[in-house]
């Protein structure tokens with residue numbers, strides 16, 4: 504599918520003391536689409552996310568985002584280019600308010616904030632713009648009523664929503680979500696699905712890691728499968744989920760998602 508790729512990675516290799524975590528020869532993520540990165544536990548999905556976004560360094564490999572080489576850049580510079588990610592375990596700060604968590608997502612650096620604070624009027628204008636944007640996004644995620652509450656009081660699902668909302672403060676073009684549904688109760692699942700689909704409607708590209716095959720089926724335009732660090736298959740959800748290699752990769756790892764029954768459901 505990727506005739507127009509927003510992210511292209513080549514020869515990315517990361518090992519930890521003899522264990523190969525990531526060994527990706529080549530992968531492309533299509534622009535403006537939702538791509539699911541799936542694979543059994545320990546396949547290397549989170550490590551690959553960490554490498555791409557500068558939170559970890561590979562032993563070798565190159566990748567580019569929107570034509571710009573990104574390898575070697577620290578996370579904040581990757582984010583400034585428009586490539587943002589969320590974490591499997593949310594990094595929401597409980598002792599800050601929901602609104603302050605959002606302001607931390609703004610791509611202004613603390614130093615920049617300080618410098619601008621000394622400039623008075625300029626800072627006030629930028630701060631007001633950031634706050635307006637934060638409230639606007641919170642309203643979209645139905646968290647505006649909680650803007651002044653401590654984030655510690657949010658449920659697990661609301662934290663996931665807040666983390667996604669915060670990622671949007673940077674006006675990203677690529678949003679990478681690491682297991683957005685993990686720990687989310689069924690009441691919020693539908694709303695999260697809607698928010699992810701909405702990102703695509705707004706022209707963003709989404710790459711998400713997920714174990715829930717119903718979600719992959721419902722949401723993804725394209726699926727990339729990892730096993731033992733390598734990309735073993737890619738294609739549309741229908742073709743990938745009926746591939747024997749994919750089923751073997753999951754069942755071989757005794758994965759809890761019963762892919763075989765999902766496939767039989769379709770037959």
Ligand SMILES: Nc1ncnc2c1ncn2[C@@H]1O[C@H](COP(=O)(O)OP(=O)(O)OP(=O)(O)O)[C@@H](O)[C@H]1O
Pocket residue numbers: 519522523524542543544545546547548549550551
């Ligand atoms: N910091 C680390 N030190 C040592 N080994 C690591 C480290 N991070 C990851 N690994 C190893 O790398 C491999 C890939 O792990 P990773 O967490 O990327 O897989 P994953 O596909 O995200 O798994 P899951 O679906 O369970 O989150 C595993 O064997 C893991 O034990």
